[in-house]
Amino acid sequence: MASILEQYEDSARAASSVISNVSTIQEPIGSGFIDARLEADTPIFSKKKVNFKPPDPITHIVVCNNFLIMSMNTNILLRLDLEHPDTPDEVEIPKGIDDRVHKIFQDPTGKHLIISMVSTENYYLSRNSKKPRPISKLKGYHIDAVGWNWQNANENTTGAILIGTNKGLIFETELSANEDSRFFQGSLDQYLKQLFNLSKGEKNVPVTGLEFDRIPSETMTEYKYFILATTPGRLYQFIGTVSKSAEPPMFQQLFQQYETVTEQFLELPGDFGYSELRLFLPKFRGQAKTFAWMTGPGIYYGDIDTSGAAGPHSITTNAKLIKYPKEGEDKPPHPISIVLTEFHVLLLYPDRLRAMCVLNEQLIYDDIYPERMGKLLGVCKDPLKGIIWAFTPQSVFKYKVIRETRDVWQMYLDKGDFELAKEYCRDNAAQMDRVLTKQAEHLFNNKRYEESAEMYAQTQNSFEEIALKFIKLNKKDALKSFLRRKLLSLRPQDKTQLTMLVTWLIEIYLNQLGELKDQGLEISTEYENIQADFQRFLAQSNVKECASNNRGVVYDLIASHGDVTGHGIFCSSNARF
Known part of the structure; x- marks a missing residue:
C-alpha cells in the first residue's frame, strides 16, 4: 500500500x-x-491619552453611549458629547459648605444621571437639562448602586430603577424629566418604595452592585425578571414574576415572596469593605452573557443562563473564582475597580491597569502609569461603544479593544472544547x-x-x-x-x-x-x-x-x-x- x-x-x-x-x-x-x-504585535487593549486638561481635579467619570460626564472637586460637572468634543457643557451641582460628590451614575443610553453627595443630598440630571433637581424622597441616603432598566428607551423617564444604599437597603423608584407627570403633580421622584434590606438586623453593609433584566417568558400576563445584588461579601439572586398590569412599584410582588422564602446568596470570605458587580452584554438590550463580581478572594466569574438550567433560584452557571495576580511572593493587592469585556476582566490599581483572560486566567496586559500622571481613581466601559475609560485627577485615557477574539480559538482548543474553538477560527x-x-x-x-x-x-x-x-x-x-x-x-x-x-x-x-x-x-x-x-x-x-x-x-x-x-x-x- x-x-x-x-x-x-x-x-x-x-x-x-x-x-x-x-x-x-x-x-x-x-x-x-x-x-x-x-x-500579533498589536495589543488587544490599545491606550490613548485624551488631549484634554481639566480645569480642576477630576473625582469621577462615567461614559455611556458616547456621552462622557466627569465631576470635579469644585462640584462642577463637565459633560462632553464625544461626537462633538469641542463643545463641553458645564453644570454646577448645588452644594452646602464642604459638600462633595459621593458617586455618580449614568444610564446605558446616556440620557439620565443620578448624583449622590457626601451630605446625603441626591440629584437627578437629564441630558437636556442644565439644572440638577433634588430627589427629595432619597434625602438622607448615600446611593452606592443603581440598577438601570436596560429596556427603557424613554428620554423623559428612567422607567422603574433600583437604588442600593450604603445601609443595605434596596429601593425602587422612577425619575422623570418632565415637569408634567402622571404621578404626584409633577414630582421628580414618582414614587419610592423600600423593597428589601440586605443587612437584616446585622451591621449595615452597603449595596455595592445592582443589576436586573427580563427573562424570556411564554406567559401573556406576566414578565419574569432576575435581580443580582452584591454587598462586599455576598452575591444575592432574586428571581420572580411581575404582572404586566402591576401598578408601581413593579418589583414589590417579586420581593414579597422572599418574606417567606429565604433569599439565595453566595458568601465569600475575606471581603475588603467594597466590591463591584459587572455584566457583559454582547449587544445593547440583548441578554446578558456573563458576570464578574470583584470581591475579597478574587473575581467571581461565570455565565448567565436564563433558560432555567441552573435551577429555579439561580441564573448563574459555570462560575469560578479567578485569583488576583500576585506581585512576586507578596499577597496580591486588591483592585480599586473592574471592567468586564467578552473574554477579559480589567483590574484597576492606583498605579496600573491589568487585564486577565477569563478563559485561562492568565495576565495578558499590564499597563503601568508613571507617578507624574497621578494615581488612577476609576475605570469604566461605555456599554454601547465598548471603549474603556480610565482617569487620574489630571488626565483621561481611553482603551480600544482590538480583535479581542484573536487567540480565543487556541484557548478553547487547549481546554478541549473543539466546537467553540471552531466558532472562533472559521475565517482562518x-x-x-x-x-x-x-x-x-x-x-x-x-x-x-x-x-x-x-x-x-x-x-x-x-x-x-x-x-x-x-x-x-x-x-x-x-x-x-x-x-x-x-x-x-x-x-x-x-x-x-x-x-x-x-x-x-x-x-x-x-x-x-x-x-x-x-x-x-x-x-x-x-x-x-x-x-x-x-x-x-x-x-x-x-x-x-x-x-x-x-x-x-x-x-x-x-x-x-x-x-x-x-x-x-x-x-x-x-x-x-
Missing part, C-alpha cells in the same frame, strides 16, 4: 500547490494568507486545520475511529500518514470512512487521485465481503449491510464514471478475489456502459 499512498501524495501535490502550502504551515496565519505577525483556514487535527487525534485516542477518520479527512495532514494510522487497525471501517470522505473533497479534474481512491475502496469492500464469506457469514446481516453499502458506493456518479473508465482494473480486482457477487454488483451498477 505504501506505493499507492506515495503516488496519491505526489498527485495531490501536483494538483494543488495551494493546499500543499497550507499543510506545511505550523503557525496560524491570517485569512487570505496575510501575515498575521503585524496583528490554518487555525481551523489545527483544531480539526486536534479533534481527530482526540477521537482516535478514545478509539472512536470512524469519527476520527471523518475529521482527519477534512484536514490538510499528510494523506499517507493518516491512512497508515487506519491501515494498522484490525477493522477497515475507519479507513473506509477516511477514503470516502477524501473522495468527496476531490474536484472533477483530480482524475489520478479519484482513480486511486475508488479502486482502493473497491478492494476494501471486496476484502470485507470475502472475509465474511470465508467465515460462513454470507447470509448474515453484516454481510448484507456491507453489500448494500458497496452498491450505494458504486452507484455514485463520480464512482460509476471512474469505474467505467477503468473497467479493466476493476475487473482484475474482482477476479483476484474470485468474487462473483462483486462482479454482479459492478455490472448492475454500470449497466448503461
